[in-house]
Amino acid sequence: MNDILKTVVGLGSMGLFFGVVLAYASKKFAVETDPKIEAINNALPGANCGGCGLPGCAALAQAIANGEAAVNACPVGGAETASAIALIMGVQADAAEKRVAHVICRGDCNSALQKADYQGIHDCKAAVLANNGQKACSFGCLGFGTCKNVCDFDAISIVDGIAVIDKEKCVACGKCLEQCPKSIIKWVPYKQEVIVECNSHEFGKDVKDKCKVGCIGCGICQKVCPFDAVHVIDKLAVIDYVKCKQCHICVVKCPTGAISGNLEKTEKVRIAQEKKNAAVEKSNG
């Protein structure tokens, strides 16, 4: 009985002593945390997706409060979150250029040649290990949906053997960019409709043999672009999204259809171009 009493009293008083010391220390060494941090943290979506490049929403909140990150640094929250945070920080939110992930390949089952019938694990990474994938073009989308599996927002679907990203659903967390073994998912401004959807740096003839919609590097787009926004670099057309005014002329002129665009607008430009051509012919004739 005595033993138990001694134990309880001994340890109890020790615990009490340390408790009091800690309580005193917590008052003495209290750190004033910025109330902004908590407010910002509440305004953030709390998905902890890492899309901002920081470990989590709490880290971003701290970075924003310290002025190390922009108020619109959260790609998931979008304009609403940005403006809410801007209100807390007392600054004007710039209209952030929203960007989305985009699969830069159009080589679906109908367009791209398959060099082999792949029977292995249904995963792009596994397919790449087996002789660089089943597609004849070594730059193309394999369509086994490795990106689809990591997307938390259900934005990616596999259509006709290639991955397609729904840009309305995409929150730009960037997970798919990391996973794609071919690295063909890239950032594209949300508003951008004119996109060169090909990655092949091969010679035009080789591209043509392997894929109906590949970029053959003919340079027509470069020639017709009125804004100097398209350049053929290493046998592949590249659009400068800053200079591009989305006039859709290159989309119409591209002989292989490797450049995507808004269908309606493409049609309008096509009609206008035909009229122009007819007028030129008439004046010549």
Place this chain on the structure above:
Amino acid sequence: MKIFIILLSSILVNNFVMSRFLGICPFLGVSKKVETALGMGMAVTFVMTLASLITYFVQRLLVKLDIEFMQTIAFILVIASLVQFVEMVIQKMSPTLYQALGVFLPLITTNCAVLGVAILNVQSDYGLVETVINGAGAAIGFTLAIVLFAGIRERLEISDVPAAFKGFPIALITAGLMSIAFLGFIGLV
């Protein structure tokens, strides 16, 4: 002379990480950068030295009350409070260090090295000065090991490591090799 031998043996020969395999968690977790490793080493040194000092008196109290069988739990209580205290102090004094250490600071609580040094002190029948020297030496040994290891890992980061060994596997192998190297100190004392 005896104090010097205790210090030398706790730093090199009976190095806590390399020979006794205590405190492996922070050793592997906070050794990516020399800077944070040094910070962690400092925190552990502080906690270990203080813990040695306080557990010495706690042990005498336990002996006096005749409840030595409560040694483990009493020591854990002391160490946990101490770590809490250190955490508060660091948060106040050096927020950057606090950020860098992150989750590993509370982990010192469950760091077996701290409890280990306290219990080993009691088992070795050390006096007050020897206890503190042993605690400080063990902590300096820990700091030495973790800083050396962090230095190696920083270089590993930029060297051409086979893909299968990249990251943690090569770190574990390196830790093993370092441990073997530390075995060489056995003849010292």
